[in-house]
Amino acid sequence: MIEPPGRRERKKAATRQKIADTALDLFLERGYDVVGIRDVAAEADVAVTTVFAHFASKEALVFERDQDFEQRLTRAVTDRPPQEPLIPALQREVQALVRHCTAEGSAPVRRMIEGSPALREYEESMSLRLAQALAGVLAADPRLSRSATACRATARFVIDAYALACWADDPEATVDEVFRMIDAAWQATAP
Template identity: 45%
Template sequence: MTEPSVGRRERKKAATRQAIADAALRLFLERGYDQVSIRDIADAADVSTTTVFKHFSGKEALVFDQDADRESELVAAVRQRAAGQSIVDALRQHALDTWLPVAAHPQRDAFTKLVDSTPVLRAYAEHMWTRHTDSLSAAIADEVGVGHDDLACAALARFVLEIPALTRSRQDHRAAVEAVFDILARGWEPPGRPPASAA
């Protein structure tokens, strides 16, 4: 049976996009963000600069090439969770499934250093996370039937999105993620204090 041309075309497009993003990250890590041009990236990926701009809005977007996917996956984790599963538990599972592989990636430290040391990338990342917070907060609010300006929904979204920053320096990433979600699910208790006994 012949493979549909649309499927082939989409896969080729995705492969080109990934090749451009991979070439960009390699050059950024080797030379530094400001020392790499769009022309350099196009040459390294063996495409034209026009092709680069067909896939990415600019240099910053090349660094955060999975931004749109991450945002839609966060929203889907809430909206498409299993029947009976709480929002916090769905987000816990999503964080474990997506953040732990990122935390273990061999380029994670170099990538973090690149972003932290480049003001334009730090600003882009902050804007990106603000947008993710708004989208996730809105999805949570829709699920519980409150307005998009609900503070509790915004706080939960923000805490969830801070988990990578909060846990990346911990030796046991899984335990750290679980600990943060335990606080979100059950509330904060002072460290070392035994749980209050039932009345």
């Protein structure tokens, strides 16, 4: 099924990777806001337009690592075992995502995000998209049958847990504590 990609696709992927790597290196080395897109393009030896052919914005260069969060979260809901309750399944997945974000090597990147309002805003807007996707699968799950409002609220609460934990001193404990609240909130929506 999986054909080995042709030269064309390999070159494209290589270009994308090189841009992302170069950008992150430059950002970490000199600072996010003193490095311009033109610098990144020059260092990666591509045209500025090529950068924007691969990435929608300067901020997107920083968050390439967590592209698949949306899929992971929605699958945690749709692919959970038949009798598995919703909240613990979500909690496990959020723990995994948070671990990924607060891993050893991610510390400099997180410090960089913390220091740039533009990056923090971008992360928030990603979270919003995440919450909307999650609300969608919650509303569609026949095992749940909750109101659209309950689904949307729960989705946002879950993303809140993720966002809070990413910046907390003790991420794992934060997820647990917030999910205790989410569980209570979810029970309160039982039809």
